[in-house]
Amino acid sequence: MFARAKCDFLRSHKPIPRDAIPSTIYTAADIKTFGATGAARMDLQHRNNVKVMGDGPSTLIFSHGFGCDQSMWRYLAEGFTDRFTVVLYDLVGAGESDLEAYDREKYNSLAGYARDLNEIIDHYARGPVIVVGHSVSSMIGTLADRQAPGSIAAHIMIGPSPCYIDTDDYVGGFKLEDIHSLLDILDSNYLGWSSTMAPVIMGTPGQPALSEELMNSFCRTEPDIAKQFARVTFMSDNRQDIVGLATPTLILQSTDDLIAPLAVGDYLHAVLPNSTLCLVANVGHCPHMSSPSACSEAMENFLSPWIGEHVN
Amino acid sequence: MSTDQPLLPDNQMLFDEAPCGLVVTKEDGTILRSNQTFSHSIGLDAQALIGRRFQDLLTMGGRIFHQTHWSPLMQMQGSVAEVKLDLVHHDKHIVTMLLNGVRREHASGAFYELALFGTKDRDKYERELLNARKVAEDLLREKTAAESALRQAQAELKSAYEEAQLRASFAEQMVAIVSHDLKNPLTAIKMASGILAREERTTRESKMLGHISQSVNRAERMIADLLDLALARVGQGITLSPSTVDLHAFVGASVDELRMTFPEATLVHQTVGTGNACLDADRVQQIIGNLVANSVAYGDLQQPITITSRVEQDHAVVSVKNQGPVIPDSLMDVLFEPMIRGAKTGTDSRSVGLGLFIVREIVRAHNGVVSVNSTPESGTTFTATFPMV
Numbered sequence: 006m007f008a009r010a011k012c013d014f015l016r017s018h019k020p021i022p023r024d025a026i027p028s029t030i031y032t033a034a035d036i037k038t039f040g041a042t043g044a045a046r047m048d049l050q051h052r053n054n055v056k057v058m059g060d061g062p063s064t065l066i067f068s069h070g071f072g073c074d075q076s077m078w079r080y081l082a083e084g085f086t087d088r089f090t091v092v093l094y095d096l097v098g099a100g101e102s103d104l105e106a107y108d109r110e111k112y113n114s115l116a117g118y119a120r121d122l123n124e125i126i127d128h129y130a131r132g133p134v135i136v137v138g139h140s141v142s143s144m145i146g147t148l149a150d151r152q153a154p155g156s157i158a159a160h161i162m163i164g165p166s167p168c169y170i171d172t173d174d175y176v177g178g179f180k181l182e183d184i185h186s187l188l189d190i191l192d193s194n195y196l197g198w199s200s201t202m203a204p205v206i207m208g209t210p211g212q213p214a215l216s217e218e219l220m221n222s223f224c225r226t227e228p229d230i231a232k233q234f235a236r237v238t239f240m241s242d243n244r245q246d247i248v249g250l251a252t253p254t255l256i257l258q259s260t261d262d263l264i265a266p267l268a269v270g271d272y273l274h275a276v277l278p279n280s281t282l283c284l285v286a287n288v289g290h291c292p293h294m295s296s297p298s299a300c301s302e303a304m305e306n307f308l309s310p311w312i313g314e315h316v317n
Numbered sequence: 318m319s320t321d322q323p324l325l326p327d328n329q330m331l332f333d334e335a336p337c338g339l340v341v342t343k344e345d346g347t348i349l350r351s352n353q354t355f356s357h358s359i360g361l362d363a364q365a366l367i368g369r370r371f372q373d374l375l376t377m378g379g380r381i382f383h384q385t386h387w388s389p390l391m392q393m394q395g396s397v398a399e400v401k402l403d404l405v406h407h408d409k410h411i412v413t414m415l416l417n418g419v420r421r422e423h424a425s426g427a428f429y430e431l432a433l434f435g436t437k438d439r440d441k442y443e444r445e446l447l448n449a450r451k452v453a454e455d456l457l458r459e460k461t462a463a464e465s466a467l468r469q470a471q472a473e474l475k476s477a478y479e480e481a482q483l484r485a486s487f488a489e490q491m492v493a494i495v496s497h498d499l500k501n502p503l504t505a506i507k508m509a510s511g512i513l514a515r516e517e518r519t520t521r522e523s524k525m526l527g528h529i530s531q532s533v534n535r536a537e538r539m540i541a542d543l544l545d546l547a548l549a550r551v552g553q554g555i556t557l558s559p560s561t562v563d564l565h566a567f568v569g570a571s572v573d574e575l576r577m578t579f580p581e582a583t584l585v586h587q588t589v590g591t592g593n594a595c596l597d598a599d600r601v602q603q604i605i606g607n608l609v610a611n612s613v614a615y616g617d618l619q620q621p622i623t624i625t626s627r628v629e630q631d632h633a634v635v636s637v638k639n640q641g642p643v644i645p646d647s648l649m650d651v652l653f654e655p656m657i658r659g660a661k662t663g664t665d666s667r668s669v670g671l672g673l674f675i676v677r678e679i680v681r682a683h684n685g686v687v688s689v690n691s692t693p694e695s696g697t698t699f700t701a702t703f704p705m706v
Binding site for chain 2: 071076077079180184186193239289
């Protein structure tokens, strides 16, 4: 029976609908061996450097923010692999994604990234999907939800902001010239970009000796791509898309975050009807790195409806 | 015991006066300690800096960059090197600095130790490089766009040219086929009218038969011209059957025939030198016929038309000269192209504009040249020059 099912899947060239995979029969490892939609998954894997961990009945997809890659989830994601299928990926243009796949037209708006996220959901997720998005990826998750309603069961938004620039009575925290100043910084780091990303070449105190190869793999960014992504991110206004989104949403709001100030968290909580606003005592825009335990605690509470029994 | 051993400055002094800014912060950026060099470079007292956050000293763009780029990196890889940052000096001007930073773990947590170097000139140089690069990239883009536009234009031109060739070739083949096929019905008309003319006819009938005969002759000449055009253009070119002839005798005979054809004109034959030439006599007669016909059509019939045959050592020359209006300059360059006609075309135009084209093709087939000279003083002279073989 098992072998037969496997062949059927190989023959069909369409993505397997998630509902068609009874979690009681197949494990995530099985799905991985199937190569469900063989080539399409291979392409996605290559394009977005997709990593799958764990085999829980629900799926957590972690989507990183501007300036980094999936390695920023290292302090947070592993804590969920025992109960969830955990999917990590790099946005195209970031980390170890396929730079050849970077299409300036497609990624000239967040909608292009949202399409990619939906493809990853189609090919890798099992059971209900919870998208954990940091910063701009919260909006990518929102757009993916709008593009394919029902595909996402819940959102966890870490430091989200639907619009960075102040307009009328909306407080985003920035003025247009601030964003231009960022683009200028990105420009002026252009020549030394690779070294910008490198650590100090010396025995890094208090850290295990990392090989140079490993060190340079963090948050690699192509300067031209980083500039476009910065523009797309910080010039975007997704308030139309976020208002009224009924999907259950947890907003993880740092108490002191330059990029996503408290007022923005309040705004989102007000316009998202099924949202929970959780303040995390944290300075900076990356609470999942600087305060991972506070984040995972809040996530555990929120995720309880989707936490399943360990399958094995 | 030596007493001139220089004293090493104490650690505090080494820290404070180090040749780079030194700052120690908490993980959230709160400044715990900074040296004098750093204080000087941003115009703030070291004491006043304590408790402030390092990132708050940056421009807004720098703060975003700090949050999105080097802060996560400091946590993950424990250090960053050569990050260029813009700090805001106390008096509001921007100070560009290079930053190296290390995260140092302690029992109670972690500190960030930062070293900052002024990089004003280097920054300026790098920005110049960057601008130069942008200019080069823009130029490259323009060049690429221009090349692509050029390629497209060339492709369009090529396809238009091919289409035109195809059409021209089709039209010429049509001419060849139609003119060939018209010959037979014309022959039938000519024969039938000839038979009719042999019997007794009223004056009116004879006149009408004369019209038929003239029209058929004219149509035949036109068809002959068209066939020559088709031969020159579509076929292998005009072919010759040359033979050795006495130039003057042969030209004189041709002129006599033309006197019958154009009784309204005065034709004068002049000869220069003596001798034989190797020519296709029928074709050269055609040349003289076409040139004389042109003279009759465009020249002043009150004045004689002069046909000159001249034998020289290396070549034979036949020219036809008439008085009359000068050929306009605009026509000179295209005079020998097919379908070109002079301005004054009577209703009785005998040709379809192929006369001079055929003249040129026949002369070329003889490896000769044809030229024209047209002035108010000396009239218009067409000259065909044939090499002696």
